[in-house]
Every structure is written in structure tokens, then in C-alpha cells.
Amino acid sequence: MLSIKNLKASINGKQILKGINLEVKAGEVHAIMGPNGSGKSTLASVLAGREIYEINSGEVLFEGKNLLQMQPEERARLGIFLGFQYPIEIPGVSMVNFMKTAVNEKRKYFNLPLLSSSDFLKLMREKKELVEIDSQLTNRSVNEGFSGGEKKKNEIFQMAMLEPKLSILDETDSGLDIDALRIVANGVNKLKTPETATIVITHYQRLLDYIVPDIIHVLYNGQIVKTAGKELALELEEKGYDWIKKEFAN
Amino acid sequence: MNNENDKIISDVTENEYKYGFVTNIESDSIEKGLNENVIKTISQRKNEPSFMLEWRLKAYEHWKTMKMPTWAHLKIPEINFSEIIFYSTPKQSAKLNSLDEIDPELKATFDKLGIPLDEQKKLSGVAVDAVMDSASIKTTFKENLAELGIIFCSMSEAIREHPDLIKKYLGSVVPYTDNFFATLNCAVFSDGSFVYIPKGVRCPMELSTYFRINAENTGQFERTLIIADEGSYVSYLEGCTAPKRDNNQLHAAVVELVALKDAEIKYSTVQNWYPGDKNGNGGIFNFVTKRGICKDDNAKISWTQVETGSAITWKYPSCILKGNNSSAEFYSVAVTNNYQQADTGTKMIHIGKNTKSRIVSKGISAGMSENSYRGLVKILKNAENARNHSQCDSLLLGSNCGAHTFPYIEVDNKEAIVEHEATTSRIGEDQIFYCNQRGISTEDAVGLIVNGYAREVLKQLPMEFAVEAQKLLQISLEGSVG
Numbered sequence: 001m002l003s004i005k006n007l008k009a010s011i012n013g014k015q016i017l018k019g020i021n022l023e024v025k026a027g028e029v030h031a032i033m034g035p036n037g038s039g040k041s042t043l044a045s046v047l048a049g050r051e052i053y054e055i056n057s058g059e060v061l062f063e064g065k066n067l068l069q070m071q072p073e074e075r076a077r078l079g080i081f082l083g084f085q086y087p088i089e090i091p092g093v094s095m096v097n098f099m100k101t102a103v104n105e106k107r108k109y110f111n112l113p114l115l116s117s118s119d120f121l122k123l124m125r126e127k128k129e130l131v132e133i134d135s136q137l138t139n140r141s142v143n144e145g146f147s148g149g150e151k152k153k154n155e156i157f158q159m160a161m162l163e164p165k166l167s168i169l170d171e172t173d174s175g176l177d178i179d180a181l182r183i184v185a186n187g188v189n190k191l192k193t194p195e196t197a198t199i200v201i202t203h204y205q206r207l208l209d210y211i212v213p214d215i216i217h218v219l220y221n222g223q224i225v226k227t228a229g230k231e232l233a234l235e236l237e238e239k240g241y242d243w244i245k246k247e248f249a250n
Numbered sequence: 251m252n253n254e255n256d257k258i259i260s261d262v263t264e265n266e267y268k269y270g271f272v273t274n275i276e277s278d279s280i281e282k283g284l285n286e287n288v289i290k291t292i293s294q295r296k297n298e299p300s301f302m303l304e305w306r307l308k309a310y311e312h313w314k315t316m317k318m319p320t321w322a323h324l325k326i327p328e329i330n331f332s333e334i335i336f337y338s339t340p341k342q343s344a345k346l347n348s349l350d351e352i353d354p355e356l357k358a359t360f361d362k363l364g365i366p367l368d369e370q371k372k373l374s375g376v377a378v379d380a381v382m383d384s385a386s387i388k389t390t391f392k393e394n395l396a397e398l399g400i401i402f403c404s405m406s407e408a409i410r411e412h413p414d415l416i417k418k419y420l421g422s423v424v425p426y427t428d429n430f431f432a433t434l435n436c437a438v439f440s441d442g443s444f445v446y447i448p449k450g451v452r453c454p455m456e457l458s459t460y461f462r463i464n465a466e467n468t469g470q471f472e473r474t475l476i477i478a479d480e481g482s483y484v485s486y487l488e489g490c491t492a493p494k495r496d497n498n499q500l501h502a503a504v505v506e507l508v509a510l511k512d513a514e515i516k517y518s519t520v521q522n523w524y525p526g527d528k529n530g531n532g533g534i535f536n537f538v539t540k541r542g543i544c545k546d547d548n549a550k551i552s553w554t555q556v557e558t559g560s561a562i563t564w565k566y567p568s569c570i571l572k573g574n575n576s577s578a579e580f581y582s583v584a585v586t587n588n589y590q591q592a593d594t595g596t597k598m599i600h601i602g603k604n605t606k607s608r609i610v611s612k613g614i615s616a617g618m619s620e621n622s623y624r625g626l627v628k629i630l631k632n633a634e635n636a637r638n639h640s641q642c643d644s645l646l647l648g649s650n651c652g653a654h655t656f657p658y659i660e661v662d663n664k665e666a667i668v669e670h671e672a673t674t675s676r677i678g679e680d681q682i683f684y685c686n687q688r689g690i691s692t693e694d695a696v697g698l699i700v701n702g703y704a705r706e707v708l709k710q711l712p713m714e715f716a717v718e719a720q721k722l723l724q725i726s727l728e729g730s731v732g
Contacts, residue, residue: 048687052679072686081687088684092702101698102688109689141702158688 001026001197002166007058009046016042018222027194031213032201035241039222040201041085044170048082049075077109079165083172087151090142098142099161106162127160131187148175156187168199173207185210205237220248269522279338279468284331286310289437292337296406299413309426309436316430322564322593323622323654334500336438338468377402379443379459381472391455399448402457405473408444415446419477423506423541431502432539435471442472447482456712458487469500478513485516487715498561500535507542509549515542516552518711520719523559530589533561540567544576552579554710556719558726561590566624568597571605578607581707585726586619595625600633609640612704615651616727622654629666636666644674645703647727697724
């Protein structure tokens with residue numbers, strides 16, 4: 001589904017990604033771990049198309065299409081979803097209006113008929129139940145005045161609404177108490193299908209107790225330095241990142 | 251990627267102003283420039299009673315002693331009043347009894363603007379007075395309204411048919427000595443709408459006037475007067491557009507509202523005069539005096555304006571709260587893009603006891619534009635227990651535009667409660683990216699964010715108007731981000 005070859009990217013002249021290689025297949029859950037400043041969030045932003053990053057070289061194919069040549073909205077419509085580490089507030093724009101616009105933009109892109117208001121509200125109710133999000137949240141403006149936990153739940157709700165093929169969850173666990181973490185993880189697990197893939201970016205083992213990855217990568221200093229099965233998470237939890245830093249210090 | 255960008259840019263520039271066409275119709279104009287003869291000619295052509303001509307001439311004499319105001323935060327090029335044609339009407343038979351008599355070209359113009367003059371085809375529940383240049387073309391639903399005693403007609407007709415109401419109320423809120431542009435209007439005003447709602451009548455439909463400038467080198471000086479008698483209610487809408495022209499055109503209107511005891515007037519404007527091109531050439535100079543009076547107890551006036559057009563906007567819809575327990579509201583969204591300049595706001599003058607006013611102003615600036623809010627809240631000595639709340643927000647798109655707030659507060663009564671809040675914010679790149687990541691294009695994202703920001707004001711507008719206004723906000727800002 002996703003194939004990244006030797007991806008290098010920088011911001012303001014500073015090299016952050018220094019040659020990333022990654023293959024993600026449908027049905028898989030990948031976790032990307034690593035210490036602060038290793039480039040995890042940059043990788044997520046580059047895949048979503050944030051323009052402040054400059055792509056220096058490399059190739060990213062999403063279902064065979066050259067992702068790097070597409071606008072962020074086109075990537076989203078094709079099925080790439082980014083769960084933001086810090087979801088953005090948009091005052092005065094209702095969740096209903098926001099989501100309806102997003103869902104219908106995607107349908108327009110695929111030449112599907114637009115959803116009527118009643119069909120849309122029905123879809124919203126179903127997805128709200130699925131991800132156990134509080135009904136009240138969707139009556140408010142996008143993320144405005146939401147607590148940290150509510151914002152993260154709202155990301156998972158949007159993911160449910162947009163039914164992406166590839167979901168990239170950027171530190172979705174940060175700032176969550178254990179109950180919210182469980183709700184968020186359950187949502188992700190329920191949305192998993194053999195046709196979809198998930199990349200979970202996290203610092204901690206904790207989230208991976210709930211979202212069990214097939215493959216774990218360690219990103220350090222802009223490169224993937226280790227790839228292994230889920231047991232790697234436990235090892236990292238026990239030993240920390242220092243041994244990685246030592247091993248790959250240059 | 252470059253192709254895609256080019257496409258977006260060309261889409262945007264071609265989409266600038268969709269009402270910029272010119273109607274090819276002969277107009278009947280008088281000589282350019284202003285003198286006593288011009289005023290006499292205007293009055294004569296309109297068959298006005300002599301009191302009207304006398305009033306016009308008094309105003310003209312006074313105007314000659316006045317100077318153009320310079321206090322606004324605007325750069326106004328010199329206006330040469332001797333080059334302006336002060337009266338111009340589309341040529342057609344003077345009196346219209348049925349729709350068939352309207353010149354098809356004129357009818358087509360208003361159809362194209364989305365203002366069908368055909369009553370059967372009209373949106374249900376909206377009566378329209380269509381004004382082009384200096385003359386009213388057609389007023390719809392007049393007969394239906396007359397059954398309730400409601401008078402809805404052109405100002406010219408009101409002067410001829412209802413001279414007593416005109417004598418009593420014209421100039422009663424905005425006197426002929428008021429200010430440079432209002433005084434000029436008193437001397438040369440051509441047409442506009444007149445509304446009278448009798449005692450206890452709730453007007454069953456929205457009344458609306460659509461102003462269109464067509465002829466070249468003309469000024470438009472319309473005059474509107476709305477009187478809501480005791481216990482009555484009316485909601486009135488005003489819309490305006492003009493063709494694209496390279497030179498500037500002057501628009502100096504006066505609107506007066508009179509709300510008597512227990513009456514309510516809701517006045518909504520969507521101003522979309524041609525704003526000039528993206529380099530700041532052409533566009534309408536819009537100098538408008540709008541004022542209402544809550545004359546007696548429990549009266550209520552509400553102004554809602556969406557200002558997107560004009561090269562220069564100078565406009566302060568105001569309210570005199572004379573009656574006890576009367577209340578007034580001012581809701582405004584002013585958008586400026588490219589080289590547009592706006593200095594707009596309101597005045598709330600509290601005279602009566604227990605009077606309340608509320609101001610919600612949302613400025614949006616983009617491009618190289620300058621956008622100012624200027625507002626006065628004045629509480630007079632006897633206005634016991636008066637209250638005002640003002641909220642003035644500015645939203646900036648890009649870094650070359652300006653947003654300014656000039657609030658004036660004068661309180662002469664110690665019991666008064668006056669609150670003022672102001673914020674300035676920017677549309678963030680992160681907000682736009684968040685929308686992009688959900689599949690929403692940048693142009694649509696700006697539209698969503700701006701409409702969200704202006705929602706408090708837009709929700710005051712009647713339904714069909716609100717939808718129009720939302721689209722208009724988005725179109726006005728196209729090309730301002732990215």
C-alpha cells in the first residue's frame with residue numbers, strides 16, 4: 001500500500017529525515033517509536049503533505065501513485081488520514097459542517113453522489129456509537145474548548161467518518177488518561193480491516209498494549225535503525241532508548 | 251504541481267466579480283456637474299411638489315459651505331464634483347402598469363443578478379423594489395401589501411403621493427445639515443425606497459431594495475425612508491452591485507429609520523458594489539449615512555451589514571435610543587481584499603432610560619487592504635440604567651493588510667454599564683492544513699474558517715440572504731491565501 005524509498009526531507013535548511021525506507025501492506029499495523037526529535041512527527045507531516053517541509057530526495061508511492069506530487073487534500077481524498085498530535089481549533093465552524101464538507105469532498109473526488117443531510121446525520125450517529133464519542137462534542141465547533149482527551153477522541157471519530165485506507169496516528173496517546181486511551185485504541189481496532197493499514201507513532205509501550213502492532217520500527221536521527229516484531233516494544237520499555245543512541249551515535 | 255497552481259490562480263482571478271457586466275440600454279442623463287439648475291431639473295423631472303425643491307436648494311446652499319471629512323482612516327483621491335452626472339435614468343416609459351412594459355434589457359439585467367421582477371417567479375415572501383442608476387424600475391407585490399395598509403414604493407412616488415409623511419419624516423433622523431455626503435444627497439437624491447408600516451401591522455414578507463449602478467460617470471444618490479408605526483414590525487433587505495469600470499464612481503446614500511412605540515425594524519444589507527480590480531483601479535466610493543431612531547418607548551432597531559464590495563467604504567449605521575426601554579443592535583462583517591479600504595462601524599446614542607445596545611463587528615482583511623472599525627457609544631445624562639456591549643474582532647489574512655479599531659466611549663451617567671471587547675487573529679497555516687488533511691481544498695478551507703468567524707453576524711440575516719452572503723464572503727477572499 002505504502003512504499004517509502006530513501007526519503008530525505010528538511011525544514012529551514014535543517015535535515016530531519018535522512019533516508020527513510022518503509023513498506024506497509026494492507027492489513028498491517030506498524031508502530032514507529034523513537035526518542036524525541038528523531039523525526040517521527042516530521043515523517044507523518046511529510047506523508048500528509050505539509051508544505052513547510054522540503055523534500056530533498058526519495059520516493060513515496062501510495063497504491064502505486066506518486067504521493068509527493070499531490071496536494072494534501074488529494075492525498076486525504078485518496079485515503080490517507082493523519083491523526084494530529086495537537087488537533088487544531090477552528091472557532092465558529094461546526095463539527096457537522098466540517099465533517100459534511102470533508103466527506104462530500106471525498107465523494108466528489110470519486111464521482112459519487114453527495115450525501116443528503118439526513119443520510120449524513122445517520123452516518124454520523126453510527127460512527128459516534130462505534131467510537132464511543134460523546135454526542136455533545138459533535139454539536140460544537142471543531143475542537144474549540146475541547147479537553148486534550150476530547151480532541152484525540154475527535155480525531156478517531158473523524159477517522160471513522162472518512163474511512164481512510166492508511167491512518168497515521170501521531171502520538172495519539174499523549175495527554176490521555178487510561179480510560180480515554182482505551183476508548184481511542186478500541187476505536188482504532190474496530191476500524192481495522194484487511195484492506196486498511198495503520199501507522200502508530202508513539203513514545204511509549206503503553207498504547208501498544210491496546211493497539212497491537214505487527215511490526216515495530218525505531219526511528220533515530222532521521223533513519224529507521226531497527227525493525228522487529230512486537231517484542232521490541234517491551235525491550236524498549238525496559239531498556240529505554242539509550243542503547244539505541246549509543247549503538248547508532250555517529 | 252505548477253500546472254495545478256496556475257489553474258488555481260487563473261480560476262481565482264477570473265472569478266473576481268461576477269456582477270461586473272454592463273447593460274446596453276440608452277440612458278437619459280442630464281448635464282454633468284452640480285448647480286442650482288441641475289437640482290431644479292431633477293426636481294422637475296420627478297414632478298415634485300415645491301416643498302421638496304425648496305428643501306433640496308437649502309441643502310445645496312449649505313453643502314457649498316462644507317468640506318469633505320478627513321478624519322476617517324482612508325486615503326480618498328480628490329473627487330471632482332463637476333465631472334459627475336448627478337441624474338441618469340434608463341430610458342423607458344415613465345409609468346409602468348405591468349411587467350410587460352419594462353424594457354426586456356432591464357428585465358434581463360435583474361434576472362441575471364438573480365432578482366427576477368416577475369412576481370410569479372419571485373422567491374415567496376420577498377417584495378422587491380429594483381433601482382437602476384437614478385430611478386426605480388419596478389416594485390413587486392405592491393398591491394398585496396397595500397391591502398394591509400403597507401406602503402412600499404419608490405421614494406419619487408412617495409413624495410408625490412404621500413407628501414404628509416414625507417414632510418413629517420424626511421430629514422427627521424438625518425437632517426440636511428448632517429454631513430458633507432448626506433447634505434449632498436439631500437440636494438440631489440434621485441430615488442430609493444419608501445416604506446410605511448401602519449399601527450399594529452406585522453409586515454408578512456421581507457421587503458427588499460436592489461440597487462444597481464449602470465450608466466458611466468454617474469453618481470448614485472439614493473434615499474430610503476422606513477417608518478414603523480406603533481406596534482408594527484418590518485424586515486428590510488438591501489443589495490447592491492455595479493459594473494466593472496476603470497474609473498471610480500460615487501455612491502452617497504442616506505437611509506433613515508423611524509421606529510415608533512413598540513415597533514421593530516430589522517435592516518439588513520449585503521453590499522457588493524464593484525471593489526475595483528486587483529491593482530486597485532476603479533471601484534465604487536461608498537459614502538453612506540444610515541441612521542435610525544427609536545423614537546418612543548420599547549422600540550427596537552437592528553442593523554445587519556455584510557460589506558464586501560466598494561473601493562472605499564465610509565459607513566456608520568447608527569441608532570438614537572430616545573424612547574425608554576428601547577434597544578438597538580449592530581451586526582457587521584466587513585471584508586477588504588486587494589486595495590480596498592473600509593472605515594465602518596456604528597454610533598449608539600443612549601438618551602432614554604433602560605436603553606440597551608449591542609455591537610458585534612467582524613473585520614476581515616486580506617491583500618493590501620485597510621479595514622477599520624470606528625464606533626461611538628454615547629450615554630447621555632438622563633439615560634439611567636443604560637447598557638452597551640461591544641465586541642470588535644479582526645481577522646487578518648496575510649501580512650500586508652491592516653486592521654484598526656477606533657472605539658469612542660462617552661458616558662455621562664454613572665449607572666451605565668458599557669463593555670468593550672476586541673480581538674485580533676490570523677487564519678493559521680495550521681488551520682488550513684488541518685482542513686486540507688481532511689480533504690478540503692485551501693480555498694474552501696478559507697471559506698469555512700471565515701464563515702465560522704462571521705457566523706454570529708451571518709445568522710442574523712434572513713435565510714436566503716445568509717446563504718448568498720456566505721458565498722460572497724468566500725468569493726471576495728479568493729486568491730488571498732496560498
